[in-house]
Amino acid sequence: MFSFWTQDFLSLDTTPTLNNYREFLAEPLYQELLRRSLIIAGSVTVVTVLLAFPIAYYVSFYVRPERKSLWLFLITIPFWTSYLIRVFLWRVILGFDGVVNTALMNLGLINEPLTFILYNPNAVVITLAHAFAPFAILPIFVALERIDRSLLEASRDLGENAFNTFRRVTLPLAMPGVVASVLIVFIPTIGDYVTPRLVGGPEGLMIANMIQTQFLRLNNAPLGAALAVIAMLSVTLISLAFIWLTRKYLRAR
Amino acid sequence: MTDRNAIIDLRDVHKHYGEFHALKGISMEIAEGEFFSLLGPSGCGKTTLLRSIAGFEDISSGALMLDGADMAGVPPNKRPTNMVFQSYAIFPHLTVGENVAFGLRRKTGLSKSDKARMVDEALEMVGLVGYGARAAHALSGGQRQRVALARALILKPRVLLLDEPLSALDKKLREQMQSELRRLQRQVGITFILVTHDQEEALIMSDRIAVMFEGRIAQLASPQDLYLRPKSRDVAEFIGVMNFFEGGFQTGAAGIEMTAQGLGAARITGDQIMGSGSGTSCAVGIRPESLSILFEGETTSERIAEGVVDDLAYYGDMTYYEVRLDGMDHPLTISMKNRAGRPVLERGVRTRVAWDPRSLVVFS
Numbered sequence: 001m002f003s004f005w006t007q008d009f010l011s012l013d014t015t016p017t018l019n020n021y022r023e024f025l026a027e028p029l030y031q032e033l034l035r036r037s038l039i040i041a042g043s044v045t046v047v048t049v050l051l052a053f054p055i056a057y058y059v060s061f062y063v064r065p066e067r068k069s070l071w072l073f074l075i076t077i078p079f080w081t082s083y084l085i086r087v088f089l090w091r092v093i094l095g096f097d098g099v100v101n102t103a104l105m106n107l108g109l110i111n112e113p114l115t116f117i118l119y120n121p122n123a124v125v126i127t128l129a130h131a132f133a134p135f136a137i138l139p140i141f142v143a144l145e146r147i148d149r150s151l152l153e154a155s156r157d158l159g160e161n162a163f164n165t166f167r168r169v170t171l172p173l174a175m176p177g178v179v180a181s182v183l184i185v186f187i188p189t190i191g192d193y194v195t196p197r198l199v200g201g202p203e204g205l206m207i208a209n210m211i212q213t214q215f216l217r218l219n220n221a222p223l224g225a226a227l228a229v230i231a232m233l234s235v236t237l238i239s240l241a242f243i244w245l246t247r248k249y250l251r252a253r
Numbered sequence: 254m255t256d257r258n259a260i261i262d263l264r265d266v267h268k269h270y271g272e273f274h275a276l277k278g279i280s281m282e283i284a285e286g287e288f289f290s291l292l293g294p295s296g297c298g299k300t301t302l303l304r305s306i307a308g309f310e311d312i313s314s315g316a317l318m319l320d321g322a323d324m325a326g327v328p329p330n331k332r333p334t335n336m337v338f339q340s341y342a343i344f345p346h347l348t349v350g351e352n353v354a355f356g357l358r359r360k361t362g363l364s365k366s367d368k369a370r371m372v373d374e375a376l377e378m379v380g381l382v383g384y385g386a387r388a389a390h391a392l393s394g395g396q397r398q399r400v401a402l403a404r405a406l407i408l409k410p411r412v413l414l415l416d417e418p419l420s421a422l423d424k425k426l427r428e429q430m431q432s433e434l435r436r437l438q439r440q441v442g443i444t445f446i447l448v449t450h451d452q453e454e455a456l457i458m459s460d461r462i463a464v465m466f467e468g469r470i471a472q473l474a475s476p477q478d479l480y481l482r483p484k485s486r487d488v489a490e491f492i493g494v495m496n497f498f499e500g501g502f503q504t505g506a507a508g509i510e511m512t513a514q515g516l517g518a519a520r521i522t523g524d525q526i527m528g529s530g531s532g533t534s535c536a537v538g539i540r541p542e543s544l545s546i547l548f549e550g551e552t553t554s555e556r557i558a559e560g561v562v563d564d565l566a567y568y569g570d571m572t573y574y575e576v577r578l579d580g581m582d583h584p585l586t587i588s589m590k591n592r593a594g595r596p597v598l599e600r601g602v603r604t605r606v607a608w609d610p611r612s613l614v615v616f617s
Contacts, residue, residue, distance in 0.1 A: 153309055154342035156329040158356030158404065168355075172346045 004222070012222075020226035030210065030227060037206040038234065040121050040196075041189040044128040048185045049178060051129065052136035056177075059137075060144035072141070075134050083131060087198045090127045094118040094199070119201025127195050132188075136181040143177025144170070179246050183239055190235050207231050259318075260285040260411055260444050261306065266315035268301055268468075275301045276312070277468040283412075283446065288438050290447045290455040293465035294491070302465070303414050303448045308332045320411050330359075335405035336414040339421070341397040343389045343404075349376070350385030352400055356408045375403040378437065395426045402434075406441060415447045419454065431457055452492045456480065464488050484527050486536050486616045493540065495614075496585040500537040502526065502615055511615060513537040515581040516558055519610035530617035541588040543612035546574060547605040548595055555607040560585075562602045572597055576606055 004016045024030045059071045078086060093099045094117045101113040116122055147170060155165040193208035200206070207227060214224030259282035268276035275298045283289045291299040304310045305317060308329035317324045320333055335356070344352050353372045357363060363371075376382055379399035384392075392400065398418060405413055415434075419427045435458050438445045449455050455462045456476040463473045472484045483489035486497070500513035502521070509526070512518045516537070547553060560578035572591055575584040587606065591597070598604060 148340060148342065150338045150340050150342040151344060153329070154336070154338060154344070155355070156309075157307060157334070157336045158408065159330045159359040160356075161328070161330055169344060 020223045021230070023223060024226060024230055030207075033205065033207045033210050034227075034231065034234065036121070037190055037208070037231070038238070040124055040128075040204070040206060041186050043121075043125045044132065044189045045182055045186045047125060047129040048132050048136045049140075049181050052133055052181060053140055053174075053178070055133075056137045056140035056144055060141055072138070075137055078130070078134065084194065084198075086131060087127055087195055090123070090130070091118065091199055094123055094126065118199060119204065121200065121204045123199040123201070124196050124204045124206075127199050128189050128192065131195075132185045135184045139180035139184065140174060140177040143174045143180075147173045175246060179243060182242060187235055187239065190231060258285045259283065260287075260320055261446075262316075262318035264316040264318070266302070266305065266317060267313045268298070268305060268310065269313045275468055276305070278315070279468075279470060280315075281463060281470060281473055283444060285411075285444055286442050288435070288445045288447070288458060288460045290449060290459040290462045291465060292449055292452060292455040292462050292491075293471075295450060296467075297465040298468040299448045299450075299465050300416060303336075303416055303446060306412070306446065307334050307336050307414050333411040334414055335408055335410040335412075336416065337398075337401045337405055337418045339417045341401040341418075343392070343397050343400055345390040347389055348385065349381065349387045349389055349392070349400055352389050353385075353403045353407055355404060360408075371407055372403075375407040378406065378440075379403045380433075394422055395430065398422065398430060402437070406437075406443070409441075410443060412444045412446060415445060417448055417450070420449070420451070427454075434458060456492070464491060466491075480540075482524070482527070482614065483538075486538070489538050489614065489616070494586055495538040495540055496544070498537040498539075498581075499534065500615070501535050502532040502617070504532070511537065511610070511613065513613075515578040516608065517556070519556065519613070521610055521613055521615065525611075525613055526615045526617055528617045532617060536616045538614045538616065539608060539612055541573070541586040543609060544585060544587040545607045546576070546587055546589055546598065547607050553607040555609045558606045558608065560604065560606060562598050562600055562604055564600060565598065567591075567597060574598065576604060578606065 004018070004020070055075070059068060059075075063071050091098070095101070096113050096115070096118070098118070100117065101110070104110045105113065117126070151169055151173070152165055155169045156162070160168060190206075191208050193206065193212050196204045196206045196209055208231070211224045211227045211231070214220045214227065261283040263279050263281050266276055266279040267274070277298075279298075279302060291302060293299045301310060305312050306319070306324075308324065308327060308331075312325075324332060344355065347355070350372050353375050354368055357368050357371065372385060373382075376384060379402050381396065381399050381403065384396070384400075389397075389400065401418070418434075419430050422430060431454060434445070434447075447455070447458060456479070459476055461473065461475055462479055464471045464479065466487055472479060472488045474482075474484075479488070479492055483492060483495075489495045498513035498515055500511060500516075502509050502511040504510075508520050509523060510518060511521045545553075545555075547557065558578050560576045560581070562574055563577050563584040564575040566573040570591060572589050574587045574589065576587055577584040585606070589595070
């Protein structure tokens with residue numbers, strides 16, 4: 001609703017208008033921020049799911065059944081600390097004289113601290129990927145657990161080697177879990193503003209930071225609302241397109 | 254058997270799972286084109302043996318030859334065997350046709366239309382014409398079974414392995430599939446190896462049966478030999494029902510004289526004696542259908558014992574009587590066909606039981 005109004009300092013003009021959306025289209029900064037947010041969220045999603053799949057696969061296929069709950073328990077340990085503390089820890093790890101740089105310098109692998117790992121989009125991706133890994137692992141793990149192991153034996157029996165069995169049986173059957181992981185990671189990361197603010201630097205700021213600024217600093221709630229609506233719509237469209245594509249891909253096989 | 258080539262040759266095969274000794278020295282040959290069954294109670298090692306042949310289990314020692322080649326270290330996808338799984342293992346994300354065609358991808362030199370034609374033929378063979386486009390997860394148990402069969406047979410394996418394929422079906426469907434499997438096997442001429450715990454199923458379907466107990470083959474024989482000449486009391490009790498008497502035998506100049514508590518003495522031949530123990534304190538066995546109740550006015554040339562009807566079970570076509578012979582503390586099971594003019598006896602009635610010494614088996 002706010003997004004169709006205008007705010008003038010402290011008073012709200014409730015005449016419906018599309019001016020806020022026009023401003024989004026007219027101002028390249030907003031579009032740039034949205035594009036950057038989508039790219040960062042997309043990278044986070046790809047990195048997280050690519051890391052989560054092998055972990056889920058390992059726990060599901062190689063960990064003895066009686067140990068599985070222990071593994072899942074360990075995977076959730078990061079949740080025990082506040083998210084803010086975890087982000088700050090990443091600052092310590094990635095910082096100019098942080099753990100990574102100190103270690104690499106002491107090993108003599110680099111001469112001066114790496115700067116591309118903090119206060120830029122890379123740092124945002126690393127931090128968010130770590131934060132969302134458990135959310136990505138669990139749905140994939142559940143999907144893998146549900147696969148009847150005799151299906152994999154049947155595939156081997158019918159002449160396929162281990163790799164093709166994975167490609168033709170395991171992966172298609174795990175896809176519902178992968179889709180769930182992608183959505184669970186992608187949708188909240190788009191709207192994240194804490195991580196970019198803390199580790200993103202100027203290059204890593206995302207659309208949510210702008211929305212926050214509009215609401216709290218610039219006192220322009222209607223424009224902030226419009227940006228939020230646009231971000232939400234983009235996420236919805238991309239998610240639907242993604243679901244549609246995976247369905248089509250699965251159906252074609 | 255000897256005139257046909259051995260497609261499978263097992264030599265002293267052992268399998269250990271840690272402390273557990275699942276297969277304790279299995280040696281046998283299975284002939285080409287044979288319908289062979291592995292029969293035994295659960296945990297006897299029959300499924301382990303089947304999975305070893307398929308390549309899902311490595312044997313701990315011994316040799317497993319398939320079609321003349323040693324299978325040590327050969328993965329399942331490189332063996333000339335295909336398997337029908339107990340759960341059928343139908344791929345739920347594929348259609349029926351895609352399931353059947355799954356293994357064809359590895360076959361080179363086949364055009365798309367060749368493959369489509371082979372799938373159609375395979376579906377026709379198992380009676381599923383026109384099911385190709387259906388989703389596999391929507392099939393009934395019997396249909397899944399058929400898809401699993403078609404999927405394996407389309408690859409023309411040297412050996413088809415069936416792991417309790419009928420155990421999940423209801424009785425009617427199971428009986429229908431039994432005769433259908435038999436027909437299919439004769440039609441394609443492929444060696445079938447069936448794992449089952451159902452002795453009736455094994456008897457109906459097999460050319461030969463290996464009865465397994467605790468990782469060993471207790472007896473390997475044709476269904477008739479297995480039923481009529483079981484080598485041990487364990488086998489006799491596992492295959493069908495057998496009545497046992499305490500008894501013994503003595504070999505004299507006139508032949509072998511057997512005595513059994515409750516039945517009396519009779520002359521038997523050497524092939525009725527199983528095992529090589531002494532003639533004192535043996536178990537003497539006889540099948541329920543080899544005993545018969547003599548109704549009022551009936552006569553027989555067979556031997557007669559007397560007793561009391563303890564209990565009975567009426568099955569429609571048959572009646573099963575529990576008869577306690579005079580001087581015995583446990584009843585015998587006797588199966589009688591129900592015929593016109595033959596009454597169903599009541600509990601507590603005295604009756605005569607006819608028996609033939611030729612149908613006795615002595616376990617020494």
